[in-house]
Amino acid sequence: MSKILIIGAGRSSSSLIDYFLSNAKTYAWHITIADANKKVVESKITNYKEVASAVEFDVNNVSLREELIKQADFVVSMLPAFMHGDVARDCVRLGKHIATASYVSQDMKDLDAEAKQKNLLLLNECGLDPGIDHASAMKVIHEIQDKGGKITSFKSFCGGLVAPESNDNPWGYKFSWNPRNVILAGQGTAQFIEEGKLKFIPYNRIYTQIETIEVDGYGKFDAYANRDSIGYKEPYGLNDANTMLRGTLRMPGYCKAWNVFVKLGLTDDTYKIKNANTLTYTDLLEAFLPKGSASVKDKLVNFMGVDIDAEVMSKLEFLELFSNRPIKLKEGSPAELLQNLLEEKWLLKTGDKDMIVMQHQFEYNLNGANKKLESSLVVIGDDEVHTAMAKTVGLPLAISIKNFLTGKFKLYGIQIPTVKEIYEPMLSELEGLNIIFTEKEV
Amino acid sequence: MSKILIIGAGRSSSSLIDYFLSNAKTYAWHITIADANKKVVESKITNYKEVASAVEFDVNNVSLREELIKQADFVVSMLPAFMHGDVARDCVRLGKHIATASYVSQDMKDLDAEAKQKNLLLLNECGLDPGIDHASAMKVIHEIQDKGGKITSFKSFCGGLVAPESNDNPWGYKFSWNPRNVILAGQGTAQFIEEGKLKFIPYNRIYTQIETIEVDGYGKFDAYANRDSIGYKEPYGLNDANTMLRGTLRMPGYCKAWNVFVKLGLTDDTYKIKNANTLTYTDLLEAFLPKGSASVKDKLVNFMGVDIDAEVMSKLEFLELFSNRPIKLKEGSPAELLQNLLEEKWLLKTGDKDMIVMQHQFEYNLNGANKKLESSLVVIGDDEVHTAMAKTVGLPLAISIKNFLTGKFKLYGIQIPTVKEIYEPMLSELEGLNIIFTEKEV
Numbered sequence: 087m088s089k090i091l092i093i094g095a096g097r098s099s100s101s102l103i104d105y106f107l108s109n110a111k112t113y114a115w116h117i118t119i120a121d122a123n124k125k126v127v128e129s130k131i132t133n134y135k136e137v138a139s140a141v142e143f144d145v146n147n148v149s150l151r152e153e154l155i156k157q158a159d160f161v162v163s164m165l166p167a168f169m170h171g172d173v174a175r176d177c178v179r180l181g182k183h184i185a186t187a188s189y190v191s192q193d194m195k196d197l198d199a200e201a202k203q204k205n206l207l208l209l210n211e212c213g214l215d216p217g218i219d220h221a222s223a224m225k226v227i228h229e230i231q232d233k234g235g236k237i238t239s240f241k242s243f244c245g246g247l248v249a250p251e252s253n254d255n256p257w258g259y260k261f262s263w264n265p266r267n268v269i270l271a272g273q274g275t276a277q278f279i280e281e282g283k284l285k286f287i288p289y290n291r292i293y294t295q296i297e298t299i300e301v302d303g304y305g306k307f308d309a310y311a312n313r314d315s316i317g318y319k320e321p322y323g324l325n326d327a328n329t330m331l332r333g334t335l336r337m338p339g340y341c342k343a344w345n346v347f348v349k350l351g352l353t354d355d356t357y358k359i360k361n362a363n364t365l366t367y368t369d370l371l372e373a374f375l376p377k378g379s380a381s382v383k384d385k386l387v388n389f390m391g392v393d394i395d396a397e398v399m400s401k402l403e404f405l406e407l408f409s410n411r412p413i414k415l416k417e418g419s420p421a422e423l424l425q426n427l428l429e430e431k432w433l434l435k436t437g438d439k440d441m442i443v444m445q446h447q448f449e450y451n452l453n454g455a456n457k458k459l460e461s462s463l464v465v466i467g468d469d470e471v472h473t474a475m476a477k478t479v480g481l482p483l484a485i486s487i488k489n490f491l492t493g494k495f496k497l498y499g500i501q502i503p504t505v506k507e508i509y510e511p512m513l514s515e516l517e518g519l520n521i522i523f524t525e526k527e528v
Numbered sequence: 529m530s531k532i533l534i535i536g537a538g539r540s541s542s543s544l545i546d547y548f549l550s551n552a553k554t555y556a557w558h559i560t561i562a563d564a565n566k567k568v569v570e571s572k573i574t575n576y577k578e579v580a581s582a583v584e585f586d587v588n589n590v591s592l593r594e595e596l597i598k599q600a601d602f603v604v605s606m607l608p609a610f611m612h613g614d615v616a617r618d619c620v621r622l623g624k625h626i627a628t629a630s631y632v633s634q635d636m637k638d639l640d641a642e643a644k645q646k647n648l649l650l651l652n653e654c655g656l657d658p659g660i661d662h663a664s665a666m667k668v669i670h671e672i673q674d675k676g677g678k679i680t681s682f683k684s685f686c687g688g689l690v691a692p693e694s695n696d697n698p699w700g701y702k703f704s705w706n707p708r709n710v711i712l713a714g715q716g717t718a719q720f721i722e723e724g725k726l727k728f729i730p731y732n733r734i735y736t737q738i739e740t741i742e743v744d745g746y747g748k749f750d751a752y753a754n755r756d757s758i759g760y761k762e763p764y765g766l767n768d769a770n771t772m773l774r775g776t777l778r779m780p781g782y783c784k785a786w787n788v789f790v791k792l793g794l795t796d797d798t799y800k801i802k803n804a805n806t807l808t809y810t811d812l813l814e815a816f817l818p819k820g821s822a823s824v825k826d827k828l829v830n831f832m833g834v835d836i837d838a839e840v841m842s843k844l845e846f847l848e849l850f851s852n853r854p855i856k857l858k859e860g861s862p863a864e865l866l867q868n869l870l871e872e873k874w875l876l877k878t879g880d881k882d883m884i885v886m887q888h889q890f891e892y893n894l895n896g897a898n899k900k901l902e903s904s905l906v907v908i909g910d911d912e913v914h915t916a917m918a919k920t921v922g923l924p925l926a927i928s929i930k931n932f933l934t935g936k937f938k939l940y941g942i943q944i945p946t947v948k949e950i951y952e953p954m955l956s957e958l959e960g961l962n963i964i965f966t967e968k969e970v
Contacts, residue, residue, distance in 0.1 A: 275796050284801075284815045284864070288793030290732035295818065314799075351730030354717050357756075374727045376737065420728070460594075 087114045088491050091154055093143060093173060094164030095121035095130070098187070098213075100264060100471060102164065105488075110137035113488065120154055126390070145169060155180055160487060178206055181492070187213025187483050189226040194500055202499035211502040212486050213479035214442065215240065215244040215353045218463070218516070219332075220321075220502055221482065221509035222523050223446050226461050227322060228506065230450050231385030235457075239449035240327050243299055243309045245335025246475050249439035249466045250304070256401045258337025260364045262440035262467070262475040269353055270424045271334065276311035278331040279319070281451040287311050294393075295346035299445055301462050302526070307443065309333040321504050329379040335443050343401040346390060347424065350374040355409060355421035363417055367427060369421070405431055408501055440467040444523075458528035465521055485515045530933050533596055535585060535615060536606030537563035538570070540629070540655075542913060544606065544922030545572055551930065552579035552600040562596055573749065583841060587611060598622055603931060608635065620648055625932070629655025629925050636942055644941035647968045655921035656884065656927050657686040660905070660958070662763075662944055663773075663924065663951035664965050665888050668903050669764060670948065672892050677899075681891035682769050685741055685751045687777025689918050691881035691908045692746070698843045700779030702874045704909070705919040711795055711867045712742045718753035720773040721761070729753050735787035736835075741777070741887055743904050744968070749885065750783040751775040763946050771967040777885050785843040788832060790867065797863035798899035803858055808852040847873055882909040884916040886965075900970035907963055920963060927957045965969060 090106060091098065107115045107130075117134070119127045120143035127140035141154065145165065155161055155176045161184045165175045171193030172188050177184040178197045182207050191504050192212045201208050211217055217244055230237055248260045263270065280287050287295050296310045315332040319325055336344075347353050351374050359365075365373075366384050375385045386402075387394055400410070405427060434440060444463040449456065467473035478501040486508055489495055495507035503509045517524075532548060534541065548559045549572075559576070561569045562585035569582035583596065587607065597603055597618045603626045605615045613635030619626040620639045625648050632652045634668050642648050653659055661684055672679055689703045703710065714734040720727050729737050738752045757774040761767055763955055778786075789795050793816050801807075807815075817827045828844075829836055844850070847869060852905050857868050875881060884907040891900050909915035931937055937949035945951045958964075 183923075274798055275793055277799070280819050283819070284807075284811075285819070286793055286796075286815050288796055290791065290793070351717055351728055351732070354728075354730055355720070356716055359726075369726075373728050374730075377722050377725070377727070460532065 087116065088159045088489070089116045089118065089157060090160045090162065091118045091120065092162045092164060093120045093151075093154075094458060095119050095123070095127050096164065097473075098129075098476050098479045099164045100473075100480065101477040102162070105129065105481060105484035107134045107138055109488065110134065113492065114489075116156065118154065130395065148172075150411065152176055152180070153249055155182055158182055160185070162186070162483065162487065170194070174208065178204065178208075181206065183209075185209035185212060185483055185487050187211070187217060187479050189216055190500055190502065196390075198499045205341045205498050207490055207498055208498060209483075209490070209501045210233040211306075211484060211507075212483045214475070214482070215444070216309065217482045218521070219244055219444060219446075219504060220476055220504045221513050222444070222461060222463065223322065224504045225513060226446060226448055226459065226525070227324070229461075230448065230452070231323070232290065233452060235336075235450040235452035237324055237327055237448055237450045238456075239329035239447070240322070240324055241329065241331045241333065241334050241447040242445070243307070243333045244442070244444040245307065245445060247307075247335065247337060248434075248442045249474075252440075253337070255431070256397075256404050257340055257432065259340060260434045260438060260440065262434060262473050263479075265425050265429050265432075266421075270355060270427070272312075272348075273274075273353070273355075274313065276313060277352055278311055278327050278329075279327070279420075279462065280331065281501070284329040287461035290348065290493050293341040296341045297333070298338070299447075301443055301445055301464060302524070304377050304443065304464055306338050307335040308338055309335050310341055315434075319504070328390040329449070333444075334417075339397050339401070342393070342395075345393065345397045346386075346398060346402065347392065349393065352420045352424050355419045358417050358419055359423065362413045362423055363416050365413050367405075367407050367413060367423075368410045370423060371407055374420075380517040381408075392517065420430045434470040434473070436470060438470045439476055440470075440473045442478050459526055460526045462526070463523045476517070479520065481516060481519060482512050485512050513517035530562065530601045531558045531599060532602045532604065532929070533560045533562065533600035534604045534606060535562045535596075537565070537569050538606065539915075540918050540921045542572075542922065544604070544913075544926045546929075547923060547926035549573065549576045549580055552567055552576065555930065555934065557933075560596065560600065571913070590614075593721070594618055594622070597624055597970055600624055602627070602933065604925065604929065612636070616650065618771070620646065620650075623648065625651070625814060627651035627654060627696060627925055627929050629659060629672075631658060632942055632944065634754070640941045643645065647940050650941055650942045651925075651928060651932070651944075652942060654925045654950075655687075655885070656924070659924045660920055660963070661686055661886060661888075662946045663905060663955050664886070665764065666677040666904065666948075666951055667955060668749045668888060668890060668901065668967070669766070672890065672894070672901075673765070674707070675792040675894060677752045677891045677892040677894035678777045679766055679769055679890055680898075681771035681889070682764070682766055683773045683775070685749070685775045685777050685889075686884070686886040687749065689749075689777065689779060689885060690876075690881045691883040691916075694876075694880040694882075696871070698839070698846045699782055699785065702870065702876045702880060702882065704876060704915045705921075707867050707871050707874075707940065708863075710877050711863050711870070712797060713795075714752060714754075714790075715795070716755065718755060718757070720757035720771075722771050722773065724770040726758075732790065734875050735783040738783045739775070740780070740839050741889075742905060742965050743885055743887055744966070746885065746906055748780050749777040750780055751777050753785055761784055763944070771891070777887075781839050781843070784835070784837075787835065787839045788828075788840060788844065791832070791835065794862045797861045798945065800859050801865065802859050804855045805858050807855050809847075809855060809865075809869060810852045812855065812862070813849055816862075823850075842902055843966040875914040876915070878912060880912045882912075882915045882917055883907065884920050897901055902970055903965045904968070905963065905965045920959070923958060923961060923963065924954050927954050928947070 117138040120141040124142035131138040169187040276364040312334045442465040446461045448459045465474040559580040562583040566584040573580040706844040718729040886905040888903045905918040
């Protein structure tokens with residue numbers, strides 16, 4: 087019998103929790119779910135009383151955290167990424183395995199040696215992106231390399247979007263995950279390699295230097311470069327690739343409109359505007375525009391010049407930016423004030439379905455011939471709770487933990503799903519759950 | 529007898545040290561100068577052996593710091609701003625006064641109550657900008673208000689530049705203070721009030737939304753908005769002003785050229801480029817440009833469009849950006865790599881003179897009439913060591929400490945030179961040292 091502790095039962099945890107609950111009897115698991123909101127957890131486990139229990143959890147209660155971890159065999163942290171460190175340190179000290187869907191942090195690196203020595207697993211980057219992207223890319227990369235092919239170019243794109251049937255706003259976007267991350271997306275400088283050359287795109291033009299990708303049956307998408315792609319060369323074994331780019335997908339036209347906010351400065355999160363609730367969103371917009379007697383709308387059009395068009399304007403009008411809509415927050419950064427508006431405008435409503443789109447593009451040389459291969463994934467959510475996002479973040483994690491607990495792989499210390507032992511059984515079970523990549527020679 | 533401890537004898541400290549040394553006998557002071565480089569200090573005090581001593585100082589040596597502070601009556605911290613906190617905490621604990629030329633920090637605010645209770649002075653913002661700007665602005669503001677005038681608009685500009693006789697590069701700029709601050713200048717969002725409205729300018733367009741100011745005898749200057757001007761309304765007693773703007777001055781054309789670096793992303797300090805010394809500055813430039821087969825110069829011209837012209841190009845060519853000049857640093861952020869180049873190109877050479885320019889612009893209503901007043905200051909340095917920057921940063925601080933020690937003002941806790949008791953004797957002594965504002969009704 088294995089005792090699994092899940093910390094955090096928020097938006098992204100629903101499919102993960104369902105998977106553990108429905109498989110608990112089969113594998114002799116006991117599932118403890120700890121969350122700040124015990125009632126929500128209790129409603130989720132009503133039908134699983136003999137295999138699951140709910141615990142009210144306060145992240146600041148160190149002794150409770152320690153007590154819960156002590157009683158578990160395997161800990162899954164679904165907390166915000168910056169909170170994994172404390173949980174992981176307790177786990178390694180107390181001799182427990184831990185898994186997260188987040189990027190490998192410095193905290194994890196600091197624990198790696200001790201975890202290896204104690205035969206403890208520190209599974210990370212095992213959600214969607216990072217997670218399924220690693221697994222599905224590595225599968226193709228290994229297949230090409232096993233045939234003797236040499237990969238010259240690798241591009242990989244992913245986006246958490248809204249399904250066509252629920253796409254009823256001009257942005258083609260609704261929140262299926264942490265809204266704050268969407269508002270701040272792209273901040274910093276994107277780094278990648280293109281045709282053998284180092285490339286940097288700073289935030290101020292990340293939404294203007296976009297490319298278009300196409301997924302059969304789903305049409306075209308905007309793609310903008312995402313963070314540091316160069317760091318993936320080595321873990322992916324692509325040291326010879328001339329092009330290495332990871333990007334984020336949005337519906338066509340989204341980037342041009344979002345760039346208005348970037349250029350204005352409306353996504354800045356570094357200072358607070360006081361007494362914001364004495365202003366309207368039109369005042370806020372005007373505060374970022376040069377002075378003048380024209381209407382705010384006309385000033386914006388003048389200011390943006392060629393960077394604005396009727397489609398962009400309809401997106402901005404949908405947000406009531408020119409309608410003197412009052413700001414509700416008493417104080418907030420421009421980014422926070424914008425988020426507060428978008429959380430209402432981009433809400434995933436009852437019955438709405440979200441959509442995950444991922445596409446890898448490989449160029450490789452095999453026996454002297456240059457070839458192109460595309461591997462694409464589209465997942466549509468069931469509804470606004472059982473989202474494609476929750477499935478694709480939670481299931482690879484849950485499946486991999488099961489595979490570890492049932493001895494399908496025996497690896498310790500920091501692991502991410504770039505190795506065959508982890509990604510092969512993960513991808514094959516995901517296929518059974520209708521999370522299926524389609525490959526296409528171009 | 530007063531014992532004065534000066535911590536930090538760098539570039540900006542020369543005039544401050546000279547002032548203390550030459551006045552030491554008159555006022556019965558003993559001056560201890562603590563710096564990482566004891567030899568430099570020893571050379572400065574050769575002629576002042578009976579009133580001064582040099583100490584080798586390691587910022588990390590907590591017990592030495594405490595020992596030195598214990599022996600002093602008044603401590604002057606000329607360390608980088610982020611280091612003042614430790615010094616100030618020691619001072620307040622040990623019952624010593626402290627002065628800095630830096631902005632009032634949270635550390636200082638935290639010490640304010642205890643300092644007031646112990647009758648200890650925490651003098652801050654007592655250099656050039658902040659410092660002389662506060663003093664000279666408040667003098668005019670108080671004069672106008674004393675006559676019954678109401679100030680409707682206040683703009684204040686300051687720049688550390690190169691004197692016309694030493695202006696021999698196309699940028700019209702050489703480093704007279706911390707180069708890193710020049711490279712990172714403007715990052716964040718400028719906040720000000722213009723014609724009664726809140727205004728924000730983010731970094732991505734701070735160097736494009738400039739205004740031109742003119743100083744009699746010295747011609748025109750570019751001015752870009754500087755940090756948070758709104759926070760000055762209250763301390764300046766200008767709650768009714770419709771316009772409140774502080775700005776930074778550069779020679780005409782500087783901003784248009786610097787904006788190339790901002791738009792490219794070359795001033796980013798948030799990530800390191802590894803093996804940078806395998807690249808040239810032309811490679812670095814290319815990494816920020818879209819791909820293409822044209823020369824780097826042609827790609828840049830295409831990329832910048834209307835934002836580039838022959839004058840900008842001559843500035844970039846002066847920096848050898850198109851000449852495959854090797855990068856020397858093994859690793860660095862884009863900002864650090866750029867700084868490394870500029871430190872050579874913008875060096876204040878032997879005999880070079882720097883120049884400080886400051887201008888306040890007041891609009892006010894007096895007896896029903898609208899009036900305009902300009903108050904301007906130009907200070908030229910003696911040479912590359914006795915710079916206008918060192919004089920205008922160090923002298924107001926030294927003078928105010930003397931005025932405090934001689935009982936000219938008796939104020940405790942956090943003080944900045946916005947109050948008459950501090951600014952009046954400071955400005956009057958500065959006039960005797962040829963740091964003189966010229967007022968002009970416009």
